[in-house]
């Protein structure tokens with residue numbers, strides 16, 4: 001399985017369970033790994049054959065900044081479902097970091113994995129061989 005990734009994406013949004021959190025934007029840091037077979041894109045050198053990390057970034061910025069949730073869990077699930085549906089991503093790992101939420105210099109948040117990693121495509125390797 002190949003990976004297309006985005007790391008350190010900073011997006012400001014309204015998020016939190018407390019009243020004071022509902023009135024001020026604060027930054028979240030997103031890290032994203034997306035399963036993508038890069039063979040075709042590598043062969044054609046065409047962005048149309050690639051999972052476009054710029055398009056994914058723009059979509060994330062839009063949905064994170066426009067929506068308001070209380071929990072980082074809810075936002076993470078929202079982003080994962082949206083990206084998988086709109087970009088046809090079979091598997092992803094999303095880290096959502098809310099820096100400073102419990103104290104200066106402390107990172108808190110969630111890491112979620114959704115979907116199935118693609119089957120082993122190695123020549124001559126059967127699915128039953130993959131775990132050996």
Ligand SMILES: Nc1nc2c(c(=O)[nH]1)N=C([C@H](O)[C@@H](O)CO)CN2
Nearest residue numbers: 015016017018070071072073098101
């Ligand atoms: N598992 C979670 N715990 C907490 C969250 C959250 O989103 N998920 N949020 C908060 C507050 O909003 C926090 O960021 C500030 O006190 C607390 N715990």
